[in-house]
Amino acid sequence: MSASRKGDRRERELVNELDDAGFAVMRAPASGSATERDLPDVLAGDGESFYAIEAKSSSGDPIYLSGEEVESLIFFAQNFGAKARVGVRFDEEDWYFFHPGDLYTTDGGNYRVKLETALAEGEDFDELVGRSARTSLGEYADGDAGGNGDA
Amino acid sequence: MSASRKGDRRERELVNELDDAGFAVMRAPASGSATERDLPDVLAGDGESFYAIEAKSSSGDPIYLSGEEVESLIFFAQNFGAKARVGVRFDEEDWYFFHPGDLYTTDGGNYRVKLETALAEGEDFDELVGRSARTSLGEYADGDAGGNGDA
Numbered sequence: 001m002s003a004s005r006k007g008d009r010r011e012r013e014l015v016n017e018l019d020d021a022g023f024a025v026m027r028a029p030a031s032g033s034a035t036e037r038d039l040p041d042v043l044a045g046d047g048e049s050f051y052a053i054e055a056k057s058s059s060g061d062p063i064y065l066s067g068e069e070v071e072s073l074i075f076f077a078q079n080f081g082a083k084a085r086v087g088v089r090f091d092e093e094d095w096y097f098f099h100p101g102d103l104y105t106t107d108g109g110n111y112r113v114k115l116e117t118a119l120a121e122g123e124d125f126d127e128l129v130g131r132s133a134r135t136s137l138g139e140y141a142d143g144d145a146g147g148n149g150d151a
Numbered sequence: 152m153s154a155s156r157k158g159d160r161r162e163r164e165l166v167n168e169l170d171d172a173g174f175a176v177m178r179a180p181a182s183g184s185a186t187e188r189d190l191p192d193v194l195a196g197d198g199e200s201f202y203a204i205e206a207k208s209s210s211g212d213p214i215y216l217s218g219e220e221v222e223s224l225i226f227f228a229q230n231f232g233a234k235a236r237v238g239v240r241f242d243e244e245d246w247y248f249f250h251p252g253d254l255y256t257t258d259g260g261n262y263r264v265k266l267e268t269a270l271a272e273g274e275d276f277d278e279l280v281g282r283s284a285r286t287s288l289g290e291y292a293d294g295d296a297g298g299n300g301d302a
Binding site for chain 1: 167176180186194
């Protein structure tokens with residue numbers, strides 16, 4: 001399977017996961033969006049949270065995004081009224097999500113996410129959709145391991 | 152130009168008008184939306200208002216929508232957290248918008264919009280995007296020309 005077909009399949013999986021989690025989801029058309037503007041890959045809402053997501057999957061590590069991709073995402077999200085998220089998916093891993101402002105910026109003005117950073121600092125799918133909150137050791141010690149049920 | 156190409160061009164014009172009016176807009180992909188669900192033709196937001204729009208243009212009069220189209224629109228809009236609107240565009244006319252609940256229902260469970268109804272009762276583009284509010288004579292008399300917003 002080619003890299004782009006694999007990326008397409010993974011993006012569809014993300015859309016279906018969001019749908020299963022109760023979101024109404026629209027995927028950007030491959031072409032013919034009508035305006036000249038770059039669109040995010042996925043737009044999702046559940047009546048409370050709205051997300052504009054740029055979704056990148058790769059068999060390589062790290063994953064790179066161009067400055068333009070991220071700026072277009074932020075522009076669209078702010079204009080629409082959605083939260084901007086960059087979703088990254090490495091081979092054999094789940095999706096992890098980042099606020100664009102939390103991404104590492106290269107000297108050349110691009111954005112980079114390493115696998116180890118995604119695992120350590122990324123928001124996982126359940127956190128994104130509000131099913132759980134990442135907890136620190138301190139919180140475990142306090143007996144507060146976070147809500148497990150749906151919000 | 153075929154009917155479907157004309158419809159496509161007009162839908163693009165609507166997207167561009169919404170863009171010009173300050174909305175971030177995503178058009179549904181022609182195929183490959185990932186889930187089995189029917190998507191609205193257009194999803195637009197400006198940070199305050201979110202619209203899911205089913206857009207129908209026709210050289211004929213009246214314009215018909217199937218019950219399934221309208222139900223899918225309402226389902227998506229409610230789930231996403233957007234206002235559902237049916238946009239109709241007759242030849243030589245501008246777009247007019249209806250709340251699905253205000254559409255005429257046929258005995259067969261479909262929906263019908265006549266040109267004369269669109270002109271008399273439809274919300275025009277400026278009203279949709281909040282640039283003007285349609286006023287009745289009574290409202291003028293009361294000095295209350297505003298307050299056309301959605302509940």
